[in-house]
Amino acid sequence: MFCLTGARAATRLTPQRVCAVFPAARAPTCQRSAARTAVSSAASSSAASSSVGAGGGGGGDDESASDAASAPRGVVVTAQANYLRVVVNSDAVRGIHAEERMKQFEDAKKRAVEANAVEDVAKLEAMMADEGATELLCVARALLKKIKRKVLVGDEVILSGIDWVESRGMIDDVIPRRSELIEPRIANVDQALLVFALEQPPLEAKQLTRFLVSMEATQVPFTLVLNKCELLSELEVADWRARLEGWGYDAKIISVATGEGVEELEAALKDKTTVLAGPSGVGKSSLINRLRFKSALTNALESEAEGSDECDGDDDDGDGDGAENTAPKYITDLDIEGGGGGRLKRGKRSVEDDVARNNLSTLDLQSVKGVGSRSGRGRHTTRHVTLLRLEVGGFLADTPGFGYPSLEGFDTNKLAMCFPEIRNAIANSDVRCTFSDCTHREEPGCVVVDECWEEQRYDLYYELFAEVKKIAENERMAYGRESRVRYKSASGKDATRMEAKLETKSHRRVSRRSSRMETSDLTSEALDHDDDDEQDDDVDDDDESR
Incomplete structure (x- = not known):
């Protein structure tokens, strides 16, 4: 070798x-x-x-790839803290995933039989035979949190690592959204109902205008709904209707308490995902309860009224000192606590009949409270966004109420197009504004003349314009800041992946040299201050001696 x-x-x-x-x-x-x-x-x-x-x-x-494509998909119906509830339809579980689901149930059933757990066996058999939707308690994978991709209620998500027996899973990815609202935070909605009350709390033009502008900017079809019409006279309701028509809106007048206009509204919700938005106390949760459980609530009120009438009859036969009938008259007169579950408080805004209370306790009612007795404003009973299924088909989203939506992300051109008065004036005019960057604020040659505006409405536009302009200036000053994500090359041709990036220098420690220099500067300043004090004392002593 x-x-x-x-x-x-x-x-x-x-x-x-x-x-x-x-x-x-x-x-x-x-x-x-x-x-x-x-x-x-x-x-x-x-x-x-x-x-x-x-x-x-x-x-x-x-x-x-086919397995990944056939991975179970679901819709996020609620989100609290780091946990999300996802509804998965039975037809969304196919192929190997359906086999894995049945295998998990069979293994769990086998263990339950060996342990002689009769109730668990019956429960597992019922779950295996159930062909309806399954609700899973899920968490989002760490990668989604790392790249700052937030999972919203209404998102269609891809699931992995599902434990069908314990109803748990992990959100692996989010399907691209077809729409997204910032306030309230929800995705993939088909339409929105902007709900306001005519009274309790009173309807304010400033708050209503801000909500309308915010909803116009989303480009999601919406309907303006005015509730509690039973609290105003027909003349007052007609005045508000005519005023809003001048703004360019056809408002739907309803009463959740009496049911006026609710059936017509329900027909427009069929097979669609609808979000309810508006301030607190306007009746959003009460409207949802009426749409979903009208018959059960009506029966409970009727049984309570019959029991109250019998008590009044007994008092009339006696000494005539019977108490006044304070039984709830309308669905909106009931206080429901707990954000679901139909738990009713004891008191005048409740149902005392035990049978009716038991029937309501089985329903997934939304939390409802009356307006404040002193402030006349709504109370924050709804704490998070929840997607609820309707019997007629589709989903209805209950959202927390808030006072004034934010105008971040607006510019002056976008704000102008959110006012129907400006859009209609431009569309109906044969000429255009003299200036291409016209702000429609009394510029010469502007086609949006004073006759197009209601006086208060124009003042509100002027006020919002100044606010949006200030926000835009602040964003322009902060434009040079670094983003919170960075893009790195990944496997594959022209492939990139997004990663979270630490804030600039936020992870660095202060060097010893800088710390010593800062300490030295502070020490020298303190010594100089002491010398000045001593000189002042010497001057004072000389003055006294003289």
């Missing part, structure tokens, strides 16, 4: 010496060419087999 290394090997290993050392190298040229041909054919066959193997691997990739 020869072991030749380095430059000496390159100089000493000549073709003649190779032939002398390896006899096979002295074979005829035809034999060597035949050998090369055999080697090349073997290499070709190896490449072909490897390509076949790669094709087989591609088939495996196709299978894994």
Whole structure:
């Protein structure tokens, strides 16, 4: 054996010496060419087999891709803290995932049978036979949190690691949204109901205008709904209707208490995802309860009224000192606590009949409270966004009430197009404004004349314009700041992935040198201050001696 290394090997290993050392190298040229041909054919066959193997691997990739494509999908119906509830329809579980689901149930049933847990066996059999939707308690994977991708109520998500027996899972990814609202935070809505009350709390033009502008900016179709019409006269209701028509809105007048206009509104919700938005105390949760459980609530009120009438009859037969009938008259007169579950407080705004209370306790009622007795304003009973299923089909989202929506992300051009008065004036005019950047605030040659505006409405536009302009200036000053994410190359052609980025220098410690210099500066300042005090004391002593 020869072991030749380095430059000496390159100089000493000549073709003649190779032939002398390896006899096979002295074979005829035809034999060597035949050998090369055999080697090349073997290499070709190896490449072909490897390509076949790669094709087989591609088939495996196709299978894994199909498994990923058939991964269970669901809709986020509520979010609290780090936990999200996701509803998965039975038809969304297919292929290997359906087999895995049945296997989990069968294994759990087998363990329950071995443990002689009869109730657990019956429960598992019922879950296996149930072909309806399943609600899972999920958490979002850490990667979504790292890249700042927030999961919203209404999102369609891809799930993994599902424990069907314990109804738990993990959100692996979020399907691209078709729409998104900032206030309230919800995704994939088809339409919105902007709910306000005509009275209790009173309707204010400033607050209503701000909500309308915020909803116009989302470009989601919405309907303005005015509730509690039973608290105003017909003339007052007609005045508000005419005023809003001048603004460019056809408001729906309803009464959740009496049911006026609710059926017409319910027909527009069928097979759609609808979000309810508006301030607190306007009746959003009461409207949802009426749409979902009208018959149960009505029966409870009727039974309570019958019991109250019997008590009044007994008092009339006696000494005539019976108490005044204070039984709840309308659905909105009931106080429901707990954000669901139908728990009713004891008191005048409740149902005392035990049978009716038990019937309501089985329903998923939304929390409801009356307006404040002193302030006349609504109370914050709804704490988070919840997506609820309707019997007619579709979903209805209950949202927390808030006072004034934010105008962040607006610019002056976008704000102007959120007012129907400006849009209609431009659309109905044969000419355009003289200036291309017209703000429609009394510029010469503006087609939006004073006759297009209600006086208070124009003042509100002027006020919002100044606020949006100030916000835009602040955003322009902060434009140079670094973003919170960065993009890095990933596997694949032109592929990138997004990662979270630490805030600039937020993770760095102060150096010892800087700390010492700062301490030295503080010490010198303190000494200088002491010297000044001593000089002042000497001057005071000299003055006293004189």
